[in-house]
Amino acid sequence: MKFSITNREKIFFGVLTLCFLFISNIGNSQSDSIQDSKHELLDLYFAAGPVSFPVFAISQQDFKKIVPTSKLMAGDLMDVDNNNYNNFPLYNTSEGGNYQSVSSIALYAQSGITIKLKNKEFKNIDGPWLKLGLNYFSETTLLNSGVYKTKVSKYDTMYMVGTTPVRRDSVNFRGLTYNYSCENINVEATLLYKFNDKGIFSVFGGPGAMIGLNYNGKATVTSTHYQSATDYLILSPTDKVFYRSEYDQKDVKEEFNANPNFSFGLFIDFGIDLRLGNTFAIIKKTHFFAEVKPMFRANAVKGGGLQQSVVYAGNVGFRYEIK
Numbered sequence: 622m623k624f625s626i627t628n629r630e631k632i633f634f635g636v637l638t639l640c641f642l643f644i645s646n647i648g649n650s651q652s653d654s655i656q657d658s659k660h661e662l663l664d665l666y667f668a669a670g671p672v673s674f675p676v677f678a679i680s681q682q683d684f685k686k687i688v689p690t691s692k693l694m695a696g697d698l699m700d701v702d703n704n705n706y707n708n709f710p711l712y713n714t715s716e717g718g719n720y721q722s723v724s725s726i727a728l729y730a731q732s733g734i735t736i737k738l739k740n741k742e743f744k745n746i747d748g749p750w751l752k753l754g755l756n757y758f759s760e761t762t763l764l765n766s767g768v769y770k771t772k773v774s775k776y777d778t779m780y781m782v783g784t785t786p787v788r789r790d791s792v793n794f795r796g797l798t799y800n801y802s803c804e805n806i807n808v809e810a811t812l813l814y815k816f817n818d819k820g821i822f823s824v825f826g827g828p829g830a831m832i833g834l835n836y837n838g839k840a841t842v843t844s845t846h847y848q849s850a851t852d853y854l855i856l857s858p859t860d861k862v863f864y865r866s867e868y869d870q871k872d873v874k875e876e877f878n879a880n881p882n883f884s885f886g887l888f889i890d891f892g893i894d895l896r897l898g899n900t901f902a903i904i905k906k907t908h909f910f911a912e913v914k915p916m917f918r919a920n921a922v923k924g925g926g927l928q929q930s931v932v933y934a935g936n937v938g939f940r941y942e943i944k
Contacts (some may be wrong), residue, residue, distance in 0.1 A: 661737040661944060663750065665865045668910070668938025669730040672758070675930050676722045676800075678766040682797050684842075686924035687764075688877050693844045699797060702766045717770035720798060727761035729807060729934045747829070750812035752890075757832060758805035762919055763928045767798030777850075786855045787864055794847040801922060802841045803879070807833030811890050823894040825912075835920045838879030846871045879923060888916035889936070906942040911935075 681698045688694060701717035733754015736749070771794045778789035811829030818825075849868035853861040892912030898904040914934040919927050 625683055643918050644909040651656075663735045663737050664908075664942045665732075665734055666752070666754070666910075666938060666940035666942045667730075667732040668912070668936040669821070670726055670934070670936030672729040672932055672934040674725045674727060674761050674763070674932055676762050676765040677928065677930070678719065678722045679764045679799075679925070680766075681753070681768060681797070681799075683925065684764070684801075684840075685802060686761060686764070687879075688799075688840050688842060688943070689924070691842050691875055693797065693842045693873060694799070699768050699770055700796070701770055715767065720767035720769065720796075721898040722765045725765070725775070728759040729756065729936055730804075731756040731936065731938075734914055736815070742864065743815050745816055746779040747818045748812075750810040750815065752809075752811055752813050752829070756805075756809045756833075760802055760804050760837065762800050762802045763922065763930075764925065765800040767796060769794065769796035782864070784901050788853045788855055788861065790851045792847070792849045792851070794845070794912075796847075797842070798845075799840070799842045801838065801879070802926065803835040803838040803920065805833060805835045805884055805920070807831040807886070813890065815894070818894075821896045821899070823896075823901070824892070825894060825910075826889070826891045826902050829888050829890050829914070831853060831884075831888075833884055834881045835884045835922075836881040838922070840877040840879060842874045842875045842877075862878070882921040882923060884918065884920045885914055886918040888914040894940075908940045908942070909937070910940060911937045 648683050660672065663911065673843055681694065684693070698715070701719065721861050731754055736751045736753065738749050740750055771792065774791045774793075776788055777791040780789075809829060809831040811827055813827040815823055815825040817823045847868065847870045851866040852864040854864045855861050859899050891914075892910055894908050894910040896905065897907045897909060912935070916932050916934050917929070918932060919929045921927055
């Protein structure tokens with residue numbers, strides 16, 4: 622699965638860039654006074670990368686609470702075998718079951734500043750440092766499920782073509798799929814410790830938390846009704862040949878918008894940092910870094926409760942030293 626950058630995300634990145642330049646000018650103009658203060662502004666950073674979200678199944682009855690005005694989900698629930706999962710239900714001769722949920726890939730971007738809380742160093746370990754900023758998750762699916770019911774009939778109809786008997790096999794399929802997706806923006810804070818920060822290569826890590834909003838929520842319900850008939854010429858009790866087939870499929874889709882709701886997360890940050898050089902000042906102050914964040918996240922969904930997941934976010938980026 623691939624993700625693409627939308628116009629909304631381009632605007633977001635533009636705002637981050639302007640904030641980056643604005644903070645950089647402030648940091649450069651105030652660097653002398655900051656050096657003498659207890660808390661020191663160290664750098665500006667920007668990073669981005671993919672993150673894979675597990676998508677959870679949800680029952681018809683529970684999803685009805687998210688879209689109470691849905692006409693496709695009105696009435697009685699579809700009676701299916703809740704223990705049966707199949708990605709290709711048209712070829713499944715069982716009476717019915719559930720679609721398997723699939724993971725969703727989103728873009729994770731972050732930008733902000735790093736502040737040194739104390740001017741202390743212990744055996745090449747600097748810290749604690751406070752990393753503050755905004756993060757953004759592009760549109761990702763939180764809930765994705767569905768049910769289907771298939772009825773396959775062998776020898777459904779027998780008729781004659783001339784003197785040759787014809788057997789008809791038929792398939793009658795009804796499916797209902799539903800999903801919920803949203804975007805996220807959060808304030809993020811990480812308490813960092815760095816090893817060998819003054820060297821070319823350094824390692825960092827620490828705990829962090831985020832809190833913010835999920836917005837642009839969308840709930841989609843799709844109903845599919847498929848009917849097919851396949852006819853075979855019966856040449857003998859043990860021999861048959863294909864004669865003809867016909868099918869008809871109707872899809873009906875409903876979309877609902879959801880109001881913004883809150884989100885939060887807890888994570889552990891692990892990363893490596895590489896100084897780009899020691900010659901020119903601008904190169905000496907520029908660092909490339911890569912990090913991974915095992916993360917617990919929760920998103921409130923109206924009617925759907927608190928959707929929780931554990932994800933692994935990874936990103937790469939640059940930071941520029943102000944000090």
